[in-house]
Structure formats: C-alpha cells, structure tokens
Amino acid sequence: MDLVSCIDRVLKGEREYFNGIVKHFQGPVYNTVYRMIGDKEEAKDLTQDVFLKVYKNLAAYDRQVKLSTWIYKIATNTCIDFLRKKREMLMDEVQQEGIDAKTIVFASTSKDTSPELALENKELKTLLHGQIGKLPENYKAVVVLKYVNDLTFEEIAQALDQPVNTIKTRLYRAREMLRDSLREIIVEERRDCGWTARK
Amino acid sequence: MDCQEIRIKIHELLDNPQGVEEMERRRVLTHSHSCPDCAALWKDLQRIEMGFLEMEVLEPPCDYSQIDWDELAKAELGSDPFAFDYTAPKFSTWFLMSLGSLVILALSLWAVITVPHWWGLIRDVAALEFPGWLEFTQILTQMMLYVKEISMGIVLISSFWQGALYFVLNNFAAVTGAALASLSILVYLLKNKNPVAA
Numbered sequence: 001m002d003l004v005s006c007i008d009r010v011l012k013g014e015r016e017y018f019n020g021i022v023k024h025f026q027g028p029v030y031n032t033v034y035r036m037i038g039d040k041e042e043a044k045d046l047t048q049d050v051f052l053k054v055y056k057n058l059a060a061y062d063r064q065v066k067l068s069t070w071i072y073k074i075a076t077n078t079c080i081d082f083l084r085k086k087r088e089m090l091m092d093e094v095q096q097e098g099i100d101a102k103t104i105v106f107a108s109t110s111k112d113t114s115p116e117l118a119l120e121n122k123e124l125k126t127l128l129h130g131q132i133g134k135l136p137e138n139y140k141a142v143v144v145l146k147y148v149n150d151l152t153f154e155e156i157a158q159a160l161d162q163p164v165n166t167i168k169t170r171l172y173r174a175r176e177m178l179r180d181s182l183r184e185i186i187v188e189e190r191r192d193c194g195w196t197a198r199k
Numbered sequence: 200m201d202c203q204e205i206r207i208k209i210h211e212l213l214d215n216p217q218g219v220e221e222m223e224r225r226r227v228l229t230h231s232h233s234c235p236d237c238a239a240l241w242k243d244l245q246r247i248e249m250g251f252l253e254m255e256v257l258e259p260p261c262d263y264s265q266i267d268w269d270e271l272a273k274a275e276l277g278s279d280p281f282a283f284d285y286t287a288p289k290f291s292t293w294f295l296m297s298l299g300s301l302v303i304l305a306l307s308l309w310a311v312i313t314v315p316h317w318w319g320l321i322r323d324v325a326a327l328e329f330p331g332w333l334e335f336t337q338i339l340t341q342m343m344l345y346v347k348e349i350s351m352g353i354v355l356i357s358s359f360w361q362g363a364l365y366f367v368l369n370n371f372a373a374v375t376g377a378a379l380a381s382l383s384i385l386v387y388l389l390k391n392k393n394p395v396a397a
Binding site for chain 2: 011018019022023026031047048051127143146153171172179
C-alpha cells in the first residue's frame with residue numbers, strides 16, 4: 001500500500017496505518033533533525049514532535065505536494081523554531097549574566113562536535129558536521145534537505161517556501177561559508193602544531 | 200569569464216555536472232589552471248561535496264512507529280485530532296438584505312406581470328378608503344409599469360432568455376418554491392454536517 005493511501009486510511013479512522021508512515025520516514029526525519037540541531041538527545045525528542053505535528057495536521061495535507069517534501073518541511077520548521085527559541089533563551093541568559101553572546105551561541109550549537117573534538121578527529125565528515133551546525137538556520141536547512149534528504153532544488157523550494165534561485169544562492173553561500181570555516185580550522189591546527197613543535 | 204562567474208559555474212558544476220555545457224566546463228578548467236584562487240576553490244568545494252555525500256547516516260535511537268500517536272495527540276490536544284466543529288458559514292447582513300430585496304422585487308414583478316388585476320383591486324380599494332393615497336398609488340403604478348417595461352425589454356433581448364424568463368414568470372410560484380426549498384435543505388445540511396473522521 002502506498003503512503004498516501006495510508007493517510008486516507010488514517011483519516012477514515014484506521015489510525016494504526018500512521019505507524020507505516022512513521023516507519024518509512026523515521027530514519028530520514030531523525031537524520032534531518034540531528035543534522036539541524038547537532039545534538040542526539042534533543043534530536044530524539046524533536047523527531048517525536050515532528051511526527052506528532054504530522055499526525056495532527058494529516059487532514060490538512062495537500063495531495064499536490066509530495067508527502068516526503070511535506071514531512072521534511074514540518075521537520076525543518078520544527079528545528080528552526082527550536083533553534084530560534086533556544087537562541088532567544090540563551091540571549092536572555094547572556095543579558096542577565098553579562099557573558100559574551102557569541103561564546104554562548106557557539107557552545108550551544110556545537111555540543112556534540114566542538115571544534116576541538118573535530119580537530120582531534122581530523123576527518124572531513126566530522127569536521128563538516130560540526131561546521132554545518134554553525135551555519136545560519138536557513139542555510140543549514142538547505143544543506144540538510146539537499147544532502148541528507150536528497151531533495152531536488154524544486155522540492156527544497158517547496159519545503160522552505162522560497163524561490164528556487166534563493167535556495168541555490170543559499171546553498172552556494174553555505175558551501176563557501178563551510179569552506180572558509182574549514183580553512184580557518186586547518187590554519188589554526190597548523191599554527192598549534194608549529195607552536196607545540198617549537199615549544 | 201571573470202572569477203565571480205567562474206565561482207557560480209563551479210557551484211553549478213557541483214549541483215548538476217550534466218547541466219553545464221562542455222564549452223563552459225572547459226572554460227572553468229582553463230581559468231582554474233591560470234588562477235590559483237579559483238583552482239583552490241574548485242578543489243575545496245569538491246572535497247566538501249564529497250564530505251556531504253559521505254556523511255554518516257544515523258539509525259534512529261528508538262522505533263517511533265511503536266508510539267500510540269493517537270493517544271499522544273489526544274493527550275496534548277484534549278480531543279480527537281481529526282474531529283473538528285463545523286460551523287455553518289455566516290452570511291453578512293448586506294448579503295441577507297440584498298437577498299431579501301431581490302425576493303421582494305421578484306415577487307412584485309411577478310405580481311405586476313402575471314396578476315395585474317390584483318394590484319388594480321388593491322389600488323381601487325385604497326383610493327376609496329384613503330383618498331389622499333390616490334396620488335401615491337398613481338406614482339407607484341407608474342413605477343410598476345416602468346419595471347414591467349424594463350423586464351419585458353430584458354425578456355426580448357434574446358430568444359433563449361425570452362423562453363427562460365417566460366418559463367420563470369409563468370411558473371413563478373413553483374420556481375420560487377423550489378428555490379426556497381433547495382436553499383432550506385442546503386442550510387440544514389451545512390448546519391448539521393458531521394465531522395469528517397469516523
């Protein structure tokens with residue numbers, strides 16, 4: 001049975017058919033959320049939130065849109081909201097405690113793979129994961145939808161409610177931002193190595 | 200091509216290598232041979248692209264399909280997520296007034312065209328009982344005649360409309376009755392529509 005038929009069944013009262021949809025999408029959705037958030041524990045809870053939103057809004061699903069695109073749209077929006085709320089919360093704390101905002105935001109977005117850990121690992125994919133976490137939310141969403149969910153530019157545009165050209169521009173900028181940050185890490189690593197050797 | 204154009208072409212090449220023409224591809228490569236910055240960019244972006252494609256795919260930490268989503272949604276919403284209260288559309292006052300005026304106008308028209316003697320009878324009785332109204336009834340009669348003339352003019356515009364209008368006018372009571380009954384049924388159905396979910 002195809003997934004859209006599952007939706008019809010759920011809407012007719014056979015609620016257990018929703019589990020088929022969940023089973024099919026839980027891997028991609030978890031990976032999307034994890035790449036967006038950068039923290040496994042938070043990704044676990046947020047994935048549940050995403051599927052709960054999907055379930056509650058099932059009656060509003062527009063058949064013109066691909067089911068996967070619709071689900072990833074909910075997933076990315078949930079992550080963007082989560083990150084914004086988290087940032088606002090942290091900014092409030094910063095204002096209260098008078099700590100440097102950049103330090104806090106940086107620490108919060110790289111909980112799993114801090115730059116230090118990434119430098120120890122040296123593997124590009126680990127470095128990349130850490131750096132993707134530091135991209136602005138809108139850029140991160142494009143990168144995740146393209147490389148984790150394998151969506152086309154048109155599908156990403158549909159999921160993020162943006163024109164295709166905006167999506168392309170964001171991807172280009174995201175790549176170059178990643179390149180710059182990776183280069184910085186490598187330069188720092190070399191400098192540190194040189195400093196240790198001289199010492 | 201300058202470096203900025205080459206940058207864009209490099210990204211296009213990464214996104215869709217087949218979508219970039221062979222000549223453009225050669226230009227990028229030729230330029231990259233002579234420009235160390237673009238050559239470095241091309242190499243770095245290729246590495247990043249490879250890194251993206253080789254990103255680890257994680258297994259979900261639990262089987263989300265074992266969750267009772269219906270219970271969870273009900274607990275959060277406090278009601279069935281697929282049940283919703285349907286309220287019949289509210290018509291605005293101006294719409295109801297316009298509809299009422301149209302019905303009254305149509306009834307008047309029907310009365311003037313099909314049973315003119317009724318109006319004559321009312322007018323004569325009114326003139327006898329209230330002599331002061333005579334002038335008023337004359338004006339009203341004149342207005343009704345104008346309305347009749349206009350409606351007859353409309354009737355004669357085309358043979359199709361003529362037939363249709365004659366049918367409506369000759370069967371006015373039946374048509375009005377059917378229209379009102381249909382409207383009542385529609386309003387009743389809209390007000391008593393059941394929720395979508397079983």
